[in-house]
Amino acid sequence: MSSLKVRKFAAIDIGSNAIRLLTHNVIEEKGKITRFRKSALIRVPVRLGEDSFTVGEISENNVERMVNTMKAFKLLMNVHGVEKYMACATSAMREANNGIEVIEKIEKESGVKIELIDGKREAAIIASTDLKQLIQKDQSYLYIDVGGGSTEFTIFSGEKIKTSKSFKLGTVRLINNLVGEGTWKKLEEWIKENVKDIPKLSIIGSGGNINKLHKMSGRKEGEPLSYVWLNAQFRFLESLSYDERISELGLNPDRADVIIPAARIFLSAAKWSGAKKIHVPKIGLSDGIIKTLYYMEK
Template sequence: MKVRKYAAIDIGSNAIRLLTHNVIEEKDKETLFRKSALVRLPVRLGEDVFGKGRISERNEDRLINALKAFQLLMEVHGVEKYMACATSAMREADNGAEVIQRIEDATGIKIQIIDGEKEASIIASTDLKNLIRKEETYLYVDVGGGSTEFTIFSEGKIILSESFKIGTVRLLNDLVHEDLWKELENWLKKNVKGLPNLSIIGSGGNINKLHKMSGRKEGEPLSYIWLKAQYHFLTSLTFEERVSELGLNPDRADVIIPATQIFVSSAKWIGAKKIHVPKIGLSDGIIKTLYYAEK
C-alpha cells in the first residue's frame, strides 16, 4: 500500500479553501480518495470585484497571507502535488493577473483562472458517478459567490453545462438583474423538457449546511417542500438571530439565504422534488483531476 498526499486550493468569490486528501494506492485495487483536512477562510473577493471591478489592497494582502499559511500547511502535511484554481471573482477582476503574480512571488503558489465550463468539467470528475442512475435525469447545481454552474446529466452522461452570473455575493449586493433570473428560468425549462425523473444534485457549502440543519442522514436527499419552508423560515429571522439562534457563522448567516433561493427556484422551474447533497465540489474535483492527469 502507498499513501500519497494531494491538495486543492479553491479561490472563490465568497471564500478560499485548502483541501488535503490521502490518495491510497494498493495493487490490484481501486485507488481510494480520503479527505484529510479542510481549511476555509471567508475572504470575500466578490464584494470588491462585483461592485468596484478590482480586488482591494486589503483583500489582496489577506489573500497573500492566507496562501502563505496554505503553503506552510501543505508542507507540514507532506503534500506532493497540488492545484490552485480561481473562479468568478478573480476572472472578472481588472487586477486579477497582477494579484496572481504577487501571490506567486510571495508564496510560490501558481494559480489557474478557470472559466465556468472548466469548473463544471472538474466537478463532474468527482464521485458523482456513484450517485447518478442511468434511468434518472439530474440537474447538478453548484452555487458559488459569483456564479452558479448548471450541468444536466441524462442516461449517466453530461448533456449540457452552463454558467450563470447568479451567485450569493452578487445577490447580497443587489447585482443580479431580474432579466438574468428569467434567462436562467428559460434555459432550464427548455433544456430539461421531456427528460424523465428529474432531481437536483446540490453542491457548495450552503447546501451542505442546509442538509446538516435538516437532521437527515448522509445520503438522504432534501425535499423541495422542506427546502422551500426552510427558505421562508430563514428569511423570517434577522441576521443576528441566524447567528445566535441557529449557530451559523457570520460569513454563512447572510449567504445561506440567496443560496437557498437559487436551489428553490431551480427545483421549482424543473419540477424536481428531491435535492441530493453528496457533499462534493470543486476542491474534490481538483484532487481527482490532478491525480488522473498524472496517470
C-alpha cells in the first residue's frame, strides 16, 4: 500500500470583477509535510461590481450568468472528484440589496452553498496562504490584495501581523468613478501612520491585476517588480486606448480597464510607504480558502 494520498479540494471566489474556481491536489504522505498543488483554475468574467456599486443590486442577467456558472462549477467539481469545497462572495455581493436573495436562488438551482464574507474575514483567509514562506523574519512587508470592490492592506513586521484594514478602493469602483478623494487620503494617512517606525519595507501584492503585470514584465517567478518598472508600465498602459490594450497587448476585455487603477493603487501605496519592491507570489483568496478548508478538519 502506498503511503501517499492525493485529495482534491476546491475554492470558489465570487469577486467584483470575476468568478473563479480553483482546484487543488492536496498531497498527504506519512512523515512528510502536506503539499498543496494547483490542478486547475477557471475564471469567468462576470462583473458583479458594475451592478452592485452603481445600481445597488445584481441585475437579472448577471443572476442568470451566476446560476449557470455555479451549475458548471458543480459539474466540474464532480468530474475532478472534489471531496470538499468552499464558495466565498466578497464586497459586490455584500453590498447588493439582493445579495442574500441571489445566494439563496443559486443554492436552490445549482446546489452550491455560498458564504458572504466581510473584509476582515477575507484578509484572514488570504493571510492563511503561503505568505509565511515568503516573509523573512528580519523584514517588514505591506501586503496588498487588490480586488474589484475593496483592497485589503496588512502590515507584517517580521512574521507578526502588526495591523490590517480593508478600504473600499477597488478597481471596478474606480473605473466607475465611485471613489472620492477622501478615501485615497484616508489610505495615505493609514499607511504613513503605520509604517513610520518601519525601515526597509517592501510590498507583497496579490490579485489578478498584479499577477498579470508581473507576467507582462517577463520577470522570473519569485523575482519582484520594481517601483520604477511599474511606474513606467502604468504610464505606458495609460497612453494606450482600451481597444489597443486588448488588440496590441492581448489583454482580456475585463482586464484591459481594471489593470490601470490596480497599478495606481500599488504605486500610491509604494510611494506612501517608501517601498521600492513589489513581490508577487501569485496567491489570493482562492488559495487561502483551500488552506482554510483543509486545516478546518484537522
